[in-house]
Structures are given as C-alpha cells and as structure tokens.
Amino acid sequence: MSPTERQTEQADMPATSSSLLRTPLIELTDLSFAYPGLEPVLEGASMRLMPGERLSLVGPNGAGKSTLLKIIMGLLAPTGGTITAFGKPCVVEADFHDMRRRVGLVFQDADDQLFCPTVAEDVAFGPLNLGKSKHEALAIVDRVLTRLGLTHLRDRVTHKLSGGEKRLVTLATVLAMEPEVLILDEPTNALDPSNYARLIEILNGLDQAILLVSHDPDFRAEIAPRGYRLAGRALTRF
Numbered sequence: 697m698s699p700t701e702r703q704t705e706q707a708d709m710p711a712t713s714s715s716l717l718r719t720p721l722i723e724l725t726d727l728s729f730a731y732p733g734l735e736p737v738l739e740g741a742s743m744r745l746m747p748g749e750r751l752s753l754v755g756p757n758g759a760g761k762s763t764l765l766k767i768i769m770g771l772l773a774p775t776g777g778t779i780t781a782f783g784k785p786c787v788v789e790a791d792f793h794d795m796r797r798r799v800g801l802v803f804q805d806a807d808d809q810l811f812c813p814t815v816a817e818d819v820a821f822g823p824l825n826l827g828k829s830k831h832e833a834l835a836i837v838d839r840v841l842t843r844l845g846l847t848h849l850r851d852r853v854t855h856k857l858s859g860g861e862k863r864l865v866t867l868a869t870v871l872a873m874e875p876e877v878l879i880l881d882e883p884t885n886a887l888d889p890s891n892y893a894r895l896i897e898i899l900n901g902l903d904q905a906i907l908l909v910s911h912d913p914d915f916r917a918e919i920a921p922r923g924y925r926l927a928g929r930a931l932t933r934f
C-alpha cells in the first residue's frame with residue numbers, strides 16, 4: 697500500500713476505529729494488590745494511558761496512588777491482573793527492565809531517588825546506566841539542567857539541597873533518560889511559588905505522555921484536568 701493509499705484509508709475510517717488501532721502506552725487490567733498481612737489496597741483496578749495523553753490520578757491519602765505507581769514500574773508485584781506497556785505484557789523483571797527505559801517515575805520522596813554525591817552525578821547516572829559514554833552523559837547533564845534552569849546546582853552536594861531544589865533535580869534525573877512516558881508523584885510538594893510556576897511551564901513544554909498524581913487542583917487543571925480517581929480500591933474515570 698502506498699503512503700497516499702494508507703492516508704486515504706485512515707481518513708475514511710471513523711475516528712473511533714482509528715483510536716482503537718492505537719496501542720496504549722500503559723494498560724492496567726484488573727490489578728489487585730495487598731501489602732503482606734494487610735487489607736487489600738487494590739482490587740480490580742484498570743486504566744489506560746494512550747499516546748499523547750496526560751492523565752491525573754487522584755484519591756485520598758492512603759488510597760494507594762503511590763503503590764499503584766510502584767506496581768506500574770515493577771517495583772511491587774501485583775497479586776492479580778496484568779500490566780501491559782507499549783503493547784507488551786510485563787510479567788518478569790526483564791519486561792519491567794525494558795519498560796523502565798521508556799517510562800520515568802519521579803518519586804513522591806526525592807530522597808528515594810537521589811543517591812549520588814553531586815547533582816551532576818545524579819543526573820548522569822541514568823544515561824551512563826543506559827550505556828552512554830561519560831562525554832555523552834555530561835552533555836546530557838548540561839542540556840537537561842539548562843532546560844530546567846538548574847545549571848547553578850550542577851556541582852552542589854545533593855543531600856544539602858532544599859526540598860524544592862531536590863524535587864526539580866529528581867525531574868532532571870528522569871528527563872535525562874528521555875522517557876516516552878513521565879509519571880509524577882506529587883511533584884509540587886515543597887515547591888515555592890516561582891518553582892511551582894516554572895514546573896508548569898517545563899511540563900507543558902514537554903512532548904511526553906504524563907500520568908500525574910497531585911492533590912493540587914490548580915496544578916492538575918494546568919497539566920492534566922482529566923484522569924482517574926482511586927477510591928474503594930478501584931479506578932474510575934473523571
């Protein structure tokens with residue numbers, strides 16, 4: 697089929713069937729999970745993130761939002777249900793290893809994510825781990841820090857940064873891996889008004905699909921007004 701024929705065929709298809717043909721970036725089907733010895737956190741939780749989509753995930757404290765994100769990333773194993781990323785089922789650690797190259801999670805607690813002596817080393821860690829040379833990794837560090845307006849923090853000792861500075865550096869460490877999907881867990885925690893505004897500007901300048909956990913309705917309105925509510929152990933669209 698020539699490209700022109702294909703375009704004509706796509707143009708003739710109803711919008712619904714063309715969207716059905718797209719592969720979800722992330723699809724969760726009937727997930728269940730309980731921490732050992734505790735009441736279940738998830739039961740029959742399903743959701744889908746499509747290419748280019750930006751969705752919020754909301755729900756009360758303790759509902760299981762961070763737990764769900766850890767399950768998506770393969771950091772916790774569900775007791776039931778399936779996780780599919782980029783059309784491929786994620787079952788064993790090798791599957792999650794592949795998906796973690798393409799999906800970046802900014803943790804709720806920056807201290808869980810920053811572990812190198814300096815900011816530059818933390819940002820270079822991911823690219824080096826993906827096999828980039830030291831020279832390439834340093835170029836990425838400079839590019840990402842410039843993009844986020846953080847070059848002044850480049851050689852600072854990570855654990856001495858303020859809470860808000862750490863949050864932006866964790867975003868830098870994730871963007872340095874050039875993920876196709878960005879997952880953010882309460883990214884506005886500890887941000888002052890100017891960094892809050894800058895984070896909105898940065899996120900709105902990115903191409904990635906986003907899954908955003910945030911209690912802040914104003915922030916959600918700017919980044920991802922629609923999404924899923926986690927309540928009663930399951931997910932519903934809003």
Ligand SMILES: Nc1ncnc2c1ncn2[C@@H]1O[C@H](COP(=O)(O)OP(=O)(O)O)[C@@H](O)[C@H]1O
Binds near residue numbers: 755761
């Ligand atoms: N490591 C853990 N071990 C046992 N229980 C946990 C652990 N982490 C979270 N929980 C519990 O699981 C529930 C969901 O927590 P969490 O996913 O952090 O909720 P949210 O992010 O929506 O506030 C809470 O009741 C919390 O206390």
Ligand SMILES: [Mg+2]
Binds near residue numbers: 761762763804881
């Ligand atoms: Mg949480």
